[in-house]
Amino acid sequence: MLNLKNVVEPTLLLDEEKCRSNIRFMAEKARRHHLRFRPHFKTHQSLAIGDWFRDEGVDRITVSSLNMALYFAGGGWPDITVAFPANVREMAKIEHLARNVKLNLLVTAGETVKALDMKMPKKVGVYIKVDTGYHRAGIPSERIGEIDALLKTVTRSRRLFFRGFLAHNGHTYAAGSRSEIKRIHHDALGRMNRLKDHYLRSFPDLELSLGDTPACSVAEDFRGIDEIRPGNFVFYDVMQYRLDACSRDRIAVCLACPITGRSRHPDELLIYGGAVHLSKEYVTENDGGRNYGMIVKLSHAGWTASSPGLRLIHLSQEHGLVGGMLRPVPGFKPGGILGVLPIHSCLTANLMKGYLTLTGKRIANLAGNLTFPVI
């Protein structure tokens, strides 16, 4: 049980039950669709929470950096995909990982393939990262000439073997509705399957790996896909709730913030909780104002809904300003405490360096374990 009196500074509360239920939901969905489930661990970045995935039968993971791969490899995860175009400046880390786990890397450039091939001590799988519409990273999926050229470099290498095509449809985060998420997902499925059709004769084992949280949460069509890699669903957040990718009661983390003052306006409150706790991520409300987090009431049992319009309207380094308090809320006064559902839980978890569960367990994550310098 949570003793709120002991919560004296911004603290990231974690509802283990909701979190485990989110993990179970996605693991079951993957099983139902005969998809390999390789969850992205960049959201929670925690060995302890990783164990909750093991309880659902997960034995391979995705990470977004080599430091994160080293952390989870050290925690006994034997099969890791680093879902970021390989950074050859960190070759020593890549070599270490290649020796110790089943490692998959992403490539988008010929010079990266050549640099890796010269140094890898063992066979390492590579995915060609393709761009299916997000326009952030990867070779555009329709540029067969560029893909051919890169694939040739991979097949000529001695230490790298081609595993397939990998994409991240981050543009689902800009969708306005479930149907738009599905439309984007459907378009990406088409692009990925065209690649599979084109290359399957030459590479009969090639796989397709896809997986953003919005589409994995709401889509039911995964034809041709071999693997999904969602990450954010472990906690969800206000952004996912606003996309209708989850219901509000699935959000599994909440930043507890002390109330330290009133404001010029009677409907506002000052809290200790700012950009160094939540990040500056926001969503825009219908009234044009920014929303840096949704406000909830805290109790020893967790958090419950509060006045629906209540939100963080301003955020600086350590200060947050709560707006929209239409009538006084009991306990919302200096010395009290309230909860903020984060806009983007990945960034909040990284800033907060760990969690306090509703049963009082402290769980550190990678950001709280990293000393400076990293290596």
Next chain:
Amino acid sequence: MLNLKNVVEPTLLLDEEKCRSNIRFMAEKARRHHLRFRPHFKTHQSLAIGDWFRDEGVDRITVSSLNMALYFAGGGWPDITVAFPANVREMAKIEHLARNVKLNLLVTAGETVKALDMKMPKKVGVYIKVDTGYHRAGIPSERIGEIDALLKTVTRSRRLFFRGFLAHNGHTYAAGSRSEIKRIHHDALGRMNRLKDHYLRSFPDLELSLGDTPACSVAEDFRGIDEIRPGNFVFYDVMQYRLDACSRDRIAVCLACPITGRSRHPDELLIYGGAVHLSKEYVTENDGGRNYGMIVKLSHAGWTASSPGLRLIHLSQEHGLVGGMLRPVPGFKPGGILGVLPIHSCLTANLMKGYLTLTGKRIANLAGNLTFPVI
């Protein structure tokens, strides 16, 4: 000298010479205007950089949290103002600080004053935080009735003594020009001096404390002010440069980022460097696009100007997308490295947990020293 080969992951470079020159500039300005200089240490959060302030004669500081106050008190700083409305839930930390340093707190609410008075082991100075136009925290400076009521609670307390009025004009950050910064500053000076005139007879020792980096950088009128508390000037950043609060060559930190891929467009590059390194702070360019950081070239001597239009146009957790490369820049290719001048150096320094100086020194800051849980 910087060995760029050893820079393999996002690394916050610090130009000690520029940083010391920024400190000297502000210390001299304070001396010239007969102002007490109480720099805000929330930007650098580092004992080692604190020593550079000592070299300029600084012996009292401002911080934004009690954890930061404990860190600097432990490093031998004897006189600390916590520039955040006092969080009475952290009473144990406040008591510890009150016993060990000359402590000043901020109050905005009567219940805070009463809670502090019951617990303080020694006399503690308090400032009434007033709102001079930023509308974030504090009692609006024109509400004399509210100020009177709070002041009465302070004077009736046994352990707190009234030190004066403190304001932060954060709205200078939204100014469009030097003249607008000066106009906002001038308005705040008027408000603060009206308070001084009103209360000076009853409190002949009352002080006025002011100080945002934009105004402290460009204003020359500080009439009536006793103390300034700028912080960001120690590093400056793109936001300050765009406000014309500093020239670009005063920016003393730069995030070195490995280049890991090309993009769909020939004028774009993918770098390893994202929201967990820089924060999601951005400025909006004239073309309506977002700027998450300005791109510079790195050499063993530090950073130099690059193509002026080059900027970070997209940022996710670990990925950054550089846009605006009108022609190929030598060395800007996968495996290479480039520099990003941060939009908001306070948030970047907090995320990066420390610095690498151009002479190869590693300097940790508070965020890199905090283990989880904090206490």
